[in-house]
Amino acid sequence: MSKSSFLLGVILGGAAATAAAIKLMDTTPQQLKEAAVEKFDDFMEANDFDADTLKSRAASSVDDLKQRGLDLANRANSKFNSDMGDEDEDFVVDNMVETPYEKPTEVFMPHKEEK
Known part of the structure; x- marks a missing residue:
């Protein structure tokens, strides 16, 4: 879930909760805001x-x-570095080695070479 989807959900959920509180309690948005601010202030004072x-x-x-x-x-x-021992050499992949390409096989299937 992306941050924007989560934020949109929070905003819509908050708006729905506010609308429901206003409709069910017969209060004005201003009264609801004042009550929330008062509760927040009481919490701040109670917890110093x-x-x-x-x-x-x-x-x-x-x-x-x-x-x-x-x-x-x-x-x-x-x-991680202690597992490598005292080797400070760089790992080099030699792309010039000529090995035949082996097709990947499915798990638990025997590998059969086609000639």
């Missing part, structure tokens, strides 16, 4: 959230995730 605190937490979380990603990539790289 501050915009600057949230920004700093988010920034530190992003930095921590970046560092974890780098550590994971380094571990995977060192594990």
